Amino acid sequence: MAYPLLHIAGDRTETLEPKRNARSSADRIRPLIEWTTLKVSGKPRVYGSILKINRLHRGSVESAVTSFPMAVMYGESDYTLTLLYLLNDDLIRASEFSVKDFERAAWGISRIGSRESVISVESVELGKGRIMEKEIAETAYAFPLTGKKVQGNGVVQGVIDWKEGIGNYSKARIMVMFYPEGKVKVEGRLRVIDVGEEVVL
Amino acid sequence: MFLSVGVRFEANVEALNMVETAGNYTKHRRVPYLVEEDGKLKTVYVPAISGESLAHAYQWSLVKEALGMNLPVCEDCAKGEFFKSMNKAHLKKKIDPIPDDSKKIEATIIKSCVIEDVGGFLYAEKPPVRRSSAFQVSYALPIKSMALFATAEPQLHARHAQMDAKGKKGNVSEQMIYYVETGTALYGFTFNLDLDAIGVSSLGAGPIVPEEEIRARREASLKALFRMLSSAQFGAKLSRFFPVGGITELTVVVTEHPFVVTSPIYDSYIERTKKRLEVIKEAFREEYFFDSTNEVPEEVLRKAIEYLKEKGYV
Ligand SMILES: [Zn+2]
Numbered sequence: 338m339a340y341p342l343l344h345i346a347g348d349r350t351e352t353l354e355p356k357r358n359a360r361s362s363a364d365r366i367r368p369l370i371e372w373t374t375l376k377v378s379g380k381p382r383v384y385g386s387i388l389k390i391n392r393l394h395r396g397s398v399e400s401a402v403t404s405f406p407m408a409v410m411y412g413e414s415d416y417t418l419t420l421l422y423l424l425n426d427d428l429i430r431a432s433e434f435s436v437k438d439f440e441r442a443a444w445g446i447s448r449i450g451s452r453e454s455v456i457s458v459e460s461v462e463l464g465k466g467r468i469m470e471k472e473i474a475e476t477a478y479a480f481p482l483t484g485k486k487v488q489g490n491g492v493v494q495g496v497i498d499w500k501e502g503i504g505n506y507s508k509a510r511i512m513v514m515f516y517p518e519g520k521v522k523v524e525g526r527l528r529v530i531d532v533g534e535e536v537v538l
Numbered sequence: 539m540f541l542s543v544g545v546r547f548e549a550n551v552e553a554l555n556m557v558e559t560a561g562n563y564t565k566h567r568r569v570p571y572l573v574e575e576d577g578k579l580k581t582v583y584v585p586a587i588s589g590e591s592l593a594h595a596y597q598w599s600l601v602k603e604a605l606g607m608n609l610p611v612c613e614d615c616a617k618g619e620f621f622k623s624m625n626k627a628h629l630k631k632k633i634d635p636i637p638d639d640s641k642k643i644e645a646t647i648i649k650s651c652v653i654e655d656v657g658g659f660l661y662a663e664k665p666p667v668r669r670s671s672a673f674q675v676s677y678a679l680p681i682k683s684m685a686l687f688a689t690a691e692p693q694l695h696a697r698h699a700q701m702d703a704k705g706k707k708g709n710v711s712e713q714m715i716y717y718v719e720t721g722t723a724l725y726g727f728t729f730n731l732d733l734d735a736i737g738v739s740s741l742g743a744g745p746i747v748p749e750e751e752i753r754a755r756r757e758a759s760l761k762a763l764f765r766m767l768s769s770a771q772f773g774a775k776l777s778r779f780f781p782v783g784g785i786t787e788l789t790v791v792v793t794e795h796p797f798v799v800t801s802p803i804y805d806s807y808i809e810r811t812k813k814r815l816e817v818i819k820e821a822f823r824e825e826y827f828f829d830s831t832n833e834v835p836e837e838v839l840r841k842a843i844e845y846l847k848e849k850g851y852v
């Protein structure tokens with residue numbers, strides 16, 4: 338989201354404070370986003386391919402075999418990712434961007450993931466939501482697992498807490514996220530927001 | 539301005555992207571595709587061509603276009619060795635002594651090499667200086683509706699040598715057989731080019747080269763894509779496994795801000811791209827260029843460059 342948004346702002350900066358601890362310029366828009374999560378259509382399959390790693394370096398050859406597990410979700414079906422950005426109206430109004438800028442930027446998300454694969458955004462929807470307290474909810478969107486009981490299938494993964502800063506990940510905190518497979522039932526002290534037929538935790 | 543191109547090409551019996559050799563067997567790159575069979579997911583492997591491979595071809599085309607337009611290309615890139623000023627040894631060829639100011643390092647690299655300006659670089663020493671590539675390219679994958687017909691098939695070849703019986707030692711053979719795995723598929727891939735990134739600092743220091751040269755660099759970047767596609771000079775083993783086929787469809791979009799064509803691996807990608815562009819026009823009053831063809835791809839590329847010329851962009 339940062340890349341197209343900064344493109345709209347005419348800002349080509351991608352590294353902040355290059356001298357001390359370089360951070361991504363995505364950090365500039367991080368405070369404007371309250372929360373972000375995603376859901377996955379279909380079931381990604383995790384598989385491990387055996388790769389032979391050969392390294393040639395000025396005459397000496399090293400070779401090793403490694404197993405490289407990864408999630409695959411391309412094939413016959415049209416798999417999609419749905420990204421959700423929760424924006425705070427007041428914060429956006431006080432910033433140099435408008436909600437419309439965010440909407441256009443969403444259409445312009447061109448890369449995603451740690452290796453930044455090329456993607457195309459097929460639809461963008463904008464809506465208003467209200468945060469509510471609940472003790473039980475059903476969701477298809479990923480959520481932080483701590484303090485919750487889950488009924489249903491999914492993948493648990495430790496991920497970088499982006500709210501602590503983007504770019505310098507060597508010391509960043511890890512949070513445990515649950516990525517549901519379809520919808521799951523969650524119990525706990527929840528803060529939820531309605532999005533169409535389902536809720537986001 | 540942001541250019542996004544969707545390409546579909548037919549390649550029969552190609553060896554565009556080989557990955558490893560096991561004995562006398564050279565394997566084609568393959569990726570897993572998930573297919574459903576009796577409600578269960580199954581993995582099938584289909585031939586593919588990596589984005590790295592396409593990116594290398596693009597940058598090699600860019601070397602030739604840039605040199606042809608008298609634009610600077612560094613010594614390493616001019617040889618097709620894209621080290622991208624990765625360490626002191628390579629950066630010293632551009633500036634010596636190396637300054638400790640990242641902005642100065644970035645400016646030096648951008649000024650002295652169009653390839654690193656457009657294709658990005660990473661100087662991995664102190665201070666580290668990085669620049670994202672202004673162009674993005676996907677893997678080329680078999681289009682979905684026909685993915686299961688894509689094949690990778692080993693072809694047997696033999697190499698003969700006439701040998702003097704006296705000179706024959708031990709098990710030296712007069713005939714050597716080897717296998718080259720060839721792929722056949724209708725491939726699709728996406729290529730994006732962020733024209734606003736060219737010649738401009740990614741450390742917030744603004745334009746690094748004069749406006750006129752930025753326009754020339756943009757033009758070289760567009761022409762490089764034109765030439766790479768038109769000449770089918772991408773991938774490996776072209777001298778003996780030049781793919782039989784060619785571009786079957788090409789879609790080009792130019793928008794003011796980033797926008798990516800729907801991937802050509804989907805059959806409805808042209809319609810979907812058009813619909814999405816209409817939203818961009820209606821909701822954001824953003825002008826765009828769109829053209830698509832299944833006949834003469836060069837014509838579409840030419841029109842896109844003309845559109846950018848009219849806008850004063852190249
Ligand atoms: Zn160079």
